[in-house]
Amino acid sequence: MKWRKNDIQQYVQSKEYIDTILLPLIPIQLSSDDDAEKHASQSEVMNILANEIEKELTGRIMLAPNYHYLKSADKQLESKRLNGWAEDMKKQPFSHIVYITFDSSWKKHEKDISDNLLWMPAVQVGEINSKEMHGIIREQVGQTVELIRSYWQSN
Amino acid sequence: MSNEKQQVSRRQFLNYTLTGVGGFMAAGLLISPIRMAVDPVLKESSAGDLANVGLSVDDITSEPQRIDWSVDQVDGWYESEVNRSAWVYRNEDDEIVAFSPVCKHLGCVVSWEGSENHPNEYFCPCHDGRYYKDGTNVPGTPPLAPLDEYEQEVRDGMLFLGDARPREEA
Numbered sequence: 078m079k080w081r082k083n084d085i086q087q088y089v090q091s092k093e094y095i096d097t098i099l100l101p102l103i104p105i106q107l108s109s110d111d112d113a114e115k116h117a118s119q120s121e122v123m124n125i126l127a128n129e130i131e132k133e134l135t136g137r138i139m140l141a142p143n144y145h146y147l148k149s150a151d152k153q154l155e156s157k158r159l160n161g162w163a164e165d166m167k168k169q170p171f172s173h174i175v176y177i178t179f180d181s182s183w184k185k186h187e188k189d190i191s192d193n194l195l196w197m198p199a200v201q202v203g204e205i206n207s208k209e210m211h212g213i214i215r216e217q218v219g220q221t222v223e224l225i226r227s228y229w230q231s232n
Numbered sequence: 233m234s235n236e237k238q239q240v241s242r243r244q245f246l247n248y249t250l251t252g253v254g255g256f257m258a259a260g261l262l263i264s265p266i267r268m269a270v271d272p273v274l275k276e277s278s279a280g281d282l283a284n285v286g287l288s289v290d291d292i293t294s295e296p297q298r299i300d301w302s303v304d305q306v307d308g309w310y311e312s313e314v315n316r317s318a319w320v321y322r323n324e325d326d327e328i329v330a331f332s333p334v335c336k337h338l339g340c341v342v343s344w345e346g347s348e349n350h351p352n353e354y355f356c357p358c359h360d361g362r363y364y365k366d367g368t369n370v371p372g373t374p375p376l377a378p379l380d381e382y383e384q385e386v387r388d389g390m391l392f393l394g395d396a397r398p399r400e401e402a
């Protein structure tokens with residue numbers, strides 16, 4: 078399910094089956110040319126990745142709108158905001174909230190976050206539409222799907 | 233002094249010329265509306281288009297295999313390339329069958345023998361939905377209908393697939 082009118086209508090009707098939120102955390106920073114390019118490219122890859130995961134597990138996952146933040150922002154404050162999002166989402170019966178990000182600085186603040194954080198190293202091999210990039214993303218999707226399924230099985 | 237040959241009178245000459253020129257102009261005016269009226273008939277329908285999925289018929293066995301291909305799709309504002317997948321195998325009657333991997337419950341992607349506990353079945357990772365090898369849903373699991381089946385055709389030994397169609401209720 079995605080953050081779209083039709084999907085939400087369907088969600089409301091079959092709430093008992095959709096118990097997981099997937100929330101991409103995407104940093105932005107426009108002040109430096111080099112960083113901006115890197116962040117834009119990672120954001121593109123993250124969107125593809127998140128969409129692919131959602132496609133595999135449509136019937137149990139809600140892909141939330143991206144959470145954007147300044148790369149230089151204080152992560153403690155950001156974690157607090159994030160927990161606020163999570164708290165609101167849990168008012169629906171969402172029992173799993175999974176954050177997915179390429180930004181390694183979240184790793185240090187994992188304990189401030191009340192839910193599962195999935196950090197994966199960003200890989201960028203040439204063009205985003207190239208064959209090898211497709212292969213890498215497919216591989217990452219497969220492994221992430223396995224991981225999410227293991228969260229489901231643990232309770 | 234009268235000539236044997238039938239002379240064309242001035243009046244006849246003008247009549248012929250004007251009819252000719254007028255007819256020509258009328259034809260010129262009519263040709264575009266007629267072409268437009270006929271156009272929908274000439275246009276190939278894009279819905280029924282079958283796509284070559286890059287799989288030779290000889291490679292299809294009785295074991296379902298997953299194939300992926302992409303088609304162009306116009307969807308409202310966007311024209312985009314859409315990835316499609318199918319599970320293809322030969323059934324007991326040696327017919328090729330291509331199932332859509334989209335679970336009929338809530339749309340997750342099912343896979344053949346996706347769970348070790350349920351061999352010889354399609355398995356949906358989301359809510360443990362299951363389907364027998366012939367695509368029929370296993371009673372007692374969440375899905376309420378059999379897997380959709382793709383329209384298919386074999387041309388020059390290659391498999392072509394079209395749109396997925398729902399099958400009869402099991």
